[in-house]
Amino acid sequence: MIIGLTQMLHDDFGIDFHNPDLLDEAFTHASYANEHKREHLKYYERIEFLGDAVMQLCVSEYLFKRYPLMPEGKLSRLRAAMVREESFSKFAVECHFDEYIRLGKGEEKSNARQRPALLCDIFEAFIGALYLDQGKDEVVRFIQRVVFPKLDMGWYDQLLDHKTELQEFLQQSGERTIVYKEIGETGPDNDKHYAMEVSVDGKVIGKGEGHSKKAAEQAAAFQALKELRG
Amino acid sequence: MIIGLTQMLHDDFGIDFHNPDLLDEAFTHASYANEHKREHLKYYERIEFLGDAVMQLCVSEYLFKRYPLMPEGKLSRLRAAMVREESFSKFAVECHFDEYIRLGKGEEKSNARQRPALLCDIFEAFIGALYLDQGKDEVVRFIQRVVFPKLDMGWYDQLLDHKTELQEFLQQSGERTIVYKEIGETGPDNDKHYAMEVSVDGKVIGKGEGHSKKAAEQAAAFQALKELRG
Numbered sequence: 001m002i003i004g005l006t007q008m009l010h011d012d013f014g015i016d017f018h019n020p021d022l023l024d025e026a027f028t029h030a031s032y033a034n035e036h037k038r039e040h041l042k043y044y045e046r047i048e049f050l051g052d053a054v055m056q057l058c059v060s061e062y063l064f065k066r067y068p069l070m071p072e073g074k075l076s077r078l079r080a081a082m083v084r085e086e087s088f089s090k091f092a093v094e095c096h097f098d099e100y101i102r103l104g105k106g107e108e109k110s111n112a113r114q115r116p117a118l119l120c121d122i123f124e125a126f127i128g129a130l131y132l133d134q135g136k137d138e139v140v141r142f143i144q145r146v147v148f149p150k151l152d153m154g155w156y157d158q159l160l161d162h163k164t165e166l167q168e169f170l171q172q173s174g175e176r177t178i179v180y181k182e183i184g185e186t187g188p189d190n191d192k193h194y195a196m197e198v199s200v201d202g203k204v205i206g207k208g209e210g211h212s213k214k215a216a217e218q219a220a221a222f223q224a225l226k227e228l229r230g
Numbered sequence: 231m232i233i234g235l236t237q238m239l240h241d242d243f244g245i246d247f248h249n250p251d252l253l254d255e256a257f258t259h260a261s262y263a264n265e266h267k268r269e270h271l272k273y274y275e276r277i278e279f280l281g282d283a284v285m286q287l288c289v290s291e292y293l294f295k296r297y298p299l300m301p302e303g304k305l306s307r308l309r310a311a312m313v314r315e316e317s318f319s320k321f322a323v324e325c326h327f328d329e330y331i332r333l334g335k336g337e338e339k340s341n342a343r344q345r346p347a348l349l350c351d352i353f354e355a356f357i358g359a360l361y362l363d364q365g366k367d368e369v370v371r372f373i374q375r376v377v378f379p380k381l382d383m384g385w386y387d388q389l390l391d392h393k394t395e396l397q398e399f400l401q402q403s404g405e406r407t408i409v410y411k412e413i414g415e416t417g418p419d420n421d422k423h424y425a426m427e428v429s430v431d432g433k434v435i436g437k438g439e440g441h442s443k444k445a446a447e448q449a450a451a452f453q454a455l456k457e458l459r460g
Contacts, residue, residue, distance in 0.1 A: 045302035046294065049309075053283075053290035060283035064276065072275035079279075136366070 002027055005100045012095070013142060017133050022047070026125035027097070029118070031104025044125035051128025055083055058140055062148060069226055078159050082147065087155070089119035091146050097122050162221035166198070166206075169225060176200050180217045183207070196220045232257055235330045242325070243372060247363050252277070256355035257327070259348070261334025274355035281358025285313055288370055292378060299456055308389050312377065317385075319349035321376050327352050392451035396428070396436075399455060406430050410447045413437070426450045 001020055005027065009015040017023050025042040033041040059082050063075050070078075081087070092098060098113055101122055112118050131139050150156070163180075170176045177200065184195035196216040197207045205227060208219025231250055235257065239245040247253055255272040263271040289312050293305050300308075311317070322328060328343055331352055342348050361369050380386070393410075400406045407430065414425035426446040427437045435457060438449025 046300075046305065049302045049305050050290050050294045053287040057283040057287045060280050064280045070276075072279045075276065075279050 002100050002102065008096060008100070013145070015130070015134075015138070015142070017129070019133055022129040022133050023126075024102075026051075026129040027100050027122060028102045029104065029107060029112070031107040031112075032102040035104045044121060047128040047132070048121050048125040049128070050131065051124035051126065054127050054131045054136070054139055055088075055124060055143075058136070058143055059083055059147070062140075062143075066151075069229075071229070074159070074165065078156060081156050081159055082150075085116050085120040087147075087150075088123040089116035092119040092123040092126075095123075095126075095146060097126060162218050162225060166221040166225050166228075169228060170200060177202075180220065182213065182216075198224050200224075232330050232332065238326060238330070243375070245360070245364075245368070245372065247359075249363055252359040252363050253356075254332075256281075256359040257330050257352060258332045259334065259337060259342070261337040261342075262332040265334045274351060277358040277362070278351050278355040279358070280361065281354035281356065284357050284361045284366070284369055285318075285354060285373075288366070288373055289313055289377070292370075296381075299459070301459075304389070304395070308386060311386050311389055312380075315346050315350040317377075317380075318353040319346035322349040322353040322356075325353075325356075325376060327356060392448050392455060396451040396455050396458075399458060400430060407432075410450065412443065412446075428454050430454075 002024055005023055006017060006020055009017070009023075026044050026047050028041055028043045030043040030045065033039075033043040056079070059079055060075075063070070063078055063082075067075065098119055101113060101118070103112055107113075127139055127143075130142060151160075167178060170178065179199050180196055181199070182194060183197050185192060186195075187193045191211075193209060193211060194213050194216040195207065195209045196213065196219075197204050198217070198220040199205060206220045206222070206224030208216050208221070208223055210216035210219050232254055235253055236247060236250055239247070239253075251272075256274050256277050258271055258273045260273040260275065263269075263273040286309070289309050290305075293300070293308055293312075297305065328349055331343060331348070333342055337343075357369055357373075360372060381390075397408060400408065409429050411427055411429070412424060413427050415422060416425075417423045421441075423439060423441060424443050424446040425437065425439045426443065426449075427434050428447070428450040429435060436450040436452070436454030438446050438451070438453055440446035440449050
């Protein structure tokens with residue numbers, strides 16, 4: 001058993017594994033298993049194979065339901081950004097998973113414990129273990145806490161840029177003149193509210209509001225896209 | 231509603247959708263929706279995005295559990311073979327899904343209805359619709375009937391070739407001499423049973439039986455791999 005891991009999962013996430021062997025498998029690197037051949041330890045690769053697919057589905061389902069109007073191409077780009085190595089390795093560190101990996105001596109020396117590819121693997125392996133032990137609903141509960149809040153924290157805003165998307169959409173049919181204009185401002189200085197409209201070749205195609213001019217422009221672009229796509 | 235589709239699913243698969251709108255969405259191509267703009271039809275792309283991830287997980291979980299000793303690399307190659315366009319398009323035709331796709335006139339003329347890429351999309355979209363309507367267990371029940379039997383029918387035998395795998399495994403440590411030898415033959419002429427052994431550099435490392443010499447060799451190679459991997 002990996003010392004401290006079950007306790008940490010209990011304390012930090014309220015997760016108690018029925019079968020802690022799955023956790024050992026998820027946090028053991030092949031190099032460690034090789035150095036302890038007599039113990040016939042399982043290492044994380046197979047369980048990571050499963051965890052990868054679990055994450056794909058959970059993230060896909062969340063995005064599908066959260067953004068009912070988002071077209072498939074954008075859903076795919078957003079999913080790709082969320083399930084990539086860079087994201088998962090950050091989640092692994094945030095959850096302190098890096099502290100519990102069982103590594104061979106050579107890998108330890110070469111700083112594998114900080115390597116994003118390994119951290120990403122461990123995160124997926126943990127998800128695979130949690131899925132096998134407790135099912136998809138528990139995985140969703142975990143990533144609702146660790147992964148999904150990043151959407152609201154702006155991690156993926158570049159992909160959620162409706163202004164760029166509107167511009168790309170309109171330019172499919174040649175050059176167009178897109179203009180954003182402020183049409184209102186309400187509230188006291190410390191709680192201003194802005195309204196913007198967006199027009200194409202002189203015709204208004206969307207309006208939006210927000211707590212900043214930028215947010216109001218994004219809302220206007222989003223409404224325009226909704227209208228244009230019918 | 232697409233004429234005949236719900237009846238076919240009921241008759242052929244015992245599946246009754248609670249929300250048939252999901253089926254309409256899954257079987258409607260963007261070209262058809264474009265030709266019927268006033269009806270504001272949804273088309274399959276978003277639901278296919280979800281179905282793709284559902285299939286990935288269901289196939290991964292099945293392989294993970296069916297082959298408890300298979301290493302990750304082989305699981306990945308097998309999964310890739312099973313979830314690829316060529317496989318899915320065959321499943322779509324086998325299920326008669328091609329007959330129910332709503333296509334625009336131009337696409338129909340260019341024979342899109344027979345195009346593997348489109349058939350694959352429709353199969354995934356149907357899986358997405360079934361998942362949303364009835365959950366993962368029903369999807370598993372469906373693909374247990376349509377997809378998984380292909381493993382036993384030999385569709386993916388090239389990837390399940392244990393002899394090749396044993397050879398590759400042994401050659402990692404230089405050239406080795408691998409010999410298969412018949413060690414027994416039992417049963418009447420119409421129900422022969424063969425036993426084979428495999429040796430490396432003169433030492434026997436696996437034995438296997440089967441209804442053909444080839445099958446017995448595969449079984450011997452599989453046992454050898456199991457031993458060698460500890």
